[in-house]
Every structure is written in C-alpha cells, then in structure tokens.
Amino acid sequence: MNEVEVNINEIYNLSKNILVSYGITEEEAKATVNSLLDAELSGVSSHGLMRLKSYAQRIEAGVINVKPDIRIDKDLDSVLLIDGDNGLGQVVAHKTLKICFDKLENNSSVTAVVKNSNHFGTTAFYSKQVADKGYLSIISSNAGPTMAPWGGYEPLLGTNPLGASFPAENSNFVLDIASSASAKGKIRAIKNKGESIPKGWALDHQGYDTEDPEQAINGTMLPIGNHKGYGLSMMIDSLCAGLSGASLSYETVSVGSAKRNANIGHFFYIINIDDLIPLDNFQTRMGDWFQNLKNSKTREGFEEIYIPGEIEDNRKKNVKDIICLDEIVYEGILNLATQRQV
C-alpha cells in the first residue's frame, strides 16, 4: 500500500462537495465527512474516507435517498422509533442524536431505535459527542452478514459493533468493539502485505479455521470469545433491528453492495449522568479510576495501559494539517471529484 500526504482541508472540502453534488444538503454532507475524517484521523481507516466511494456507488444506483425525510415514527415517554427514510447512515445518525439531545432536556434517559438507515461509520464518532455533552451512552448498529453463528460457517450475522462512552476528568471513555475477532478490512490489509492471519479469526468457505487471508475473505469471520461474540452480535441485532423493524443482519446486504436498500438499524441509549450523580463528582471519580488502571504494572510486551478510546484520541491529537491517505483511496476521491465536476 502506497500512502500520499494530503491536506486535510482540501480532502474535507472535496469529499463534502462530492456529496453536495448528489443533492445532499451542506449540513448533512458535513456530518457525513466529519464521521469519515474522524475515523481516518483516529487511525480507523476501515471506517474512513475509503467508504466514500461505496456511498457514491450506492447513491448512483438509487439505493440511498439523498433527500431523506427523517422522522419520528413513535415518540413515547423515554423511547423513540426513528425512520431514517433510507438516508446515508451518518445523516440519519446526526439527526437522531439531535432529537435525542432535545429529548434529554426533559428526560433522564432516552432510547432511540432506528430503521431504514445505512452504514453510519464508527459508533465512536457519535458516542464521543454524547460524552462531550456529559452523558453516558450505549450505541450500536447492525451490519451485513459476514460472520458465522458459533458452531456454523454460513455468514448469517454482522460483525455488529458495540459502542459505549462516558466523560471523565481529562478524557472520555470511548469503547467501539466489533463482535468479531477481526474485520475483513484488516484481513485485506494483511493479505496485501503477503502475511498470514492468526487462527481463530476466520473460517474458509468450507468451515475450516484458516490462516490464509484470501481463504478468510471468501469465508466467514469468527466471533470474539467464541459463543460470547456470537451472543453479542445477536443482542445487537435484536436492539437495532428487532425493536425497530430494520433488517436483521442476515436480511440485509453488505455495505459494499449497491444491489438494494440496506434497511440498516441503529440503537442509541443515552442517560443523563447528572440526574443521578453530580457530573463533576462522576468525572473526578472516573478520572481517578483511569489513573489507577494506568499506574498499574504492565506485563512483558506492553509499555503502557490505555483507557478505551485513548489510543485513537492520541493519534487524532497528533495530526496537524496533513494526513497520510492510501493512494488508491485518494485517487478514487480525485476521480469522483472530476466526474462530479466539483
């Protein structure tokens, strides 16, 4: 993989203008690019700017609605059902967060289940915003089927991520974990380097544990912790799709496919910490806890103990005006910009 140095402002505007050229509003295009760029700067390229091309392909195929009427289908006391009207996942999630924050003006907790959405990027992008508001969150999305149920080898489950966040004294806790041992994107990167993958990550198409990344890509991902990741993925499917009427992972399509509407589901659970414990006290206590963990002894092979989200946060803080992008991703965006005359 060759990398090129790219000016952040330039790539931001280019990406945003591509989306605007399809009829997406300025605000919604910004929300989308903010999510992709946040992932890119945090070192999570698998959810970064490489996604723009597949979003554009889906828009051009007519399976994403660029003018969605995102609406509240049910507004219950503490629970909301949101219809994303097949908008870009980031656009739907951006609006959903706003609705949740409004609801939290008068409520101690809010649960929003979302249907008719699409790939929304990382959960971390949203859960950081929640923590910045002084709230605690659990945020999830389901995804296309790439993982086998425990004991099987047909791809019927998503690598559905579990996100969680809360604020502490000098930083946020930001958890964003897939329910699979690894991700196809990561395995592709290993394949490009000509290396092999560890056992326990994936099965080949006949259901045998494989160390060959090529076989893994044509096979299925394995859940983390055997039956545990399997159960976690199902729990997330029930929250995102079971409660909302979105497609379950086995009913939807991969984010890379432009064949049909995805009807992806999301789950947002947010609680107003300050209603239970004065926020200052909570943040101080969490900060002390983090220090205790970080000050504890490291084992051989580790130099530091990190709080979930800290590594990504450090990476992002170290970026100035320039990022390194995969050359193929950068050229893809340039080509798209030329096509769209932006």
Added chain:
Amino acid sequence: MNEVEVNINEIYNLSKNILVSYGITEEEAKATVNSLLDAELSGVSSHGLMRLKSYAQRIEAGVINVKPDIRIDKDLDSVLLIDGDNGLGQVVAHKTLKICFDKLENNSSVTAVVKNSNHFGTTAFYSKQVADKGYLSIISSNAGPTMAPWGGYEPLLGTNPLGASFPAENSNFVLDIASSASAKGKIRAIKNKGESIPKGWALDHQGYDTEDPEQAINGTMLPIGNHKGYGLSMMIDSLCAGLSGASLSYETVSVGSAKRNANIGHFFYIINIDDLIPLDNFQTRMGDWFQNLKNSKTREGFEEIYIPGEIEDNRKKNVKDIICLDEIVYEGILNLATQRQV
C-alpha cells in the same frame, strides 16, 4: 469431585430454612434459593448452591444486612436509583425487578441502577423473568477484582457479566457472558482434574501467560478478546457503579471474602417491546431468525447450533426431582443446617 444425588425439594427447603434462620423473610429466602437452584439446574454450578456457604459466612460476619430496607433513592421519569441497604444481592435484585415491572406499567423503558448490594447470582435468572414478561433487557452486575486491565497484570477489574434477553416464539434469548476468557471457578475445576488450562485464560502473579491452573488462581484472569473484554468490563463498571455510587470493581471485595461490606452495583435496563412492535410479530420474527441460524450448516466438531440460553434451558428441562450435587457442597449445606438447627 464426587457427586451425590439429592432430592430438589429437600435441598430447596433446607437452603431456604437456613436463610430464614438468620432472620431473612420467607419470600426473600425463596428469591435467593430460586436464583441459586436455577443456576445449579442450568449447569452453572459456579453460581449455584456452592454460594450459600459464602453468603452464610458473610451474614455471620455481619457484612450482609438480613433485614434490608431496600428503597428508591431517586425516582426519575425513566431512571431509578435503588439503595439495596446491603441486603443479599438476590433479595435486592428481586425487589428491584418488582419496582421496574411496576414502573413499566406506565413507561416504555426503565433503567434501574443499584448501589449497596451484594453478589446476585447469574444475570440469566433475572433476564429470563424479564423475557417471560414480554420485555427486552440488558442486565449487569460488577464484581470483585480478579481480572487485569489489558496490558497489565494487577487484578483491578471484575469478570463483570453482561446479560441480555428477549422473548421469541418458542423460547427466550438469554445471554449471560463474563467479560473474562474464563472464570476462577472453572479453573479450579480443571485443577481438581489435574489438567492444564489453555493459553490466553490467565496470567501468573508475575504477569506471564500460564497453562498451570494453580498459577492462574494465584494470578489474574484475562479479558475475552484482549482489549475488547477489558473495555466491556469497564463499561459494566461504569453502568453498575459509576452511575449508582456503588464500589467500582477495584474498590470492592471478592464474594468469597467476609471482611467488609461489598457495595456491589447492578444495572437493569428493560424496554417494553410491545410499545414499539406488536409483541406477537416480534416473537414470530425472532423465532424465524433462530430457526434460520439453527438450520445453517455446522462446522467440523459441532453437531448443532444453539441460541444463547438454549443449552442451559435444555439442561433444566431434563431435570426431574433429583439433581447431582458436588458432595462437598451438599455436606456444607447439611452441616450449616445442623448448626442453624433447621
């Protein structure tokens, strides 16, 4: 380990009467024994009747309150803060569930965070009751520190379990997973058989990966999926203790210790499915999904695909009037009954 066949009614009454002899009410004693017996019959002996002895030791040491005034500290729109007044965990959880079910008469969701509690058994025991009511749940508890943060080897985190449940057509989905790769109880059982443990389960007291169960018991448990289980354990600590004011795992004591109050925290999140989707439709759809997963191809070494909770449910259904108990556990209960003159 020698096993003895025991009549279920006999052991139920004996256990209940032991608790009653300490001044616990009939209803609260039943709630406690129901939890322990449910785990035992489901094959989860680590949370079964073997726990009664440590509960009794803690009661006798005066670090559990047998007449707790379990009260609602804060009753917000959709969020409750419950003070368990240092009652037995099962007693506190039993009352909390009741309060939650009452709240759900008029609410679409309820979150209850609980402080001043103790070891409450399995999350599955409570989440099954929630699913039987037609609700969906996420239920957790924190626990004493036995697990290292990722990259470290000091026991600062609990093997905090994540529980989740919802009802389907012919069965419930019941997830109950520890955030550690294994549990000390399981490692003790392996040690008793003279066998070794797989790498990745535990570290010795100097922080080295060990296959020796003895070294593991004196060392620390490892999280599932490396940094993932670590983050999961922290998330659960924040929900159970951060929000409620209970002790974080690193501040509390092991359930086996009778030195001081534990101030364990719990988290209950329950949502009324029928407010979002007609319950019948939800259950039918989930049932179809389960069938699809179960009908998919199994890989070598597996004969069947199970839905989370199914194996435990099958075990319980196969029990008639008799269970097999560890002889040491049974004799411990008999001795306790003699001491307590019940």
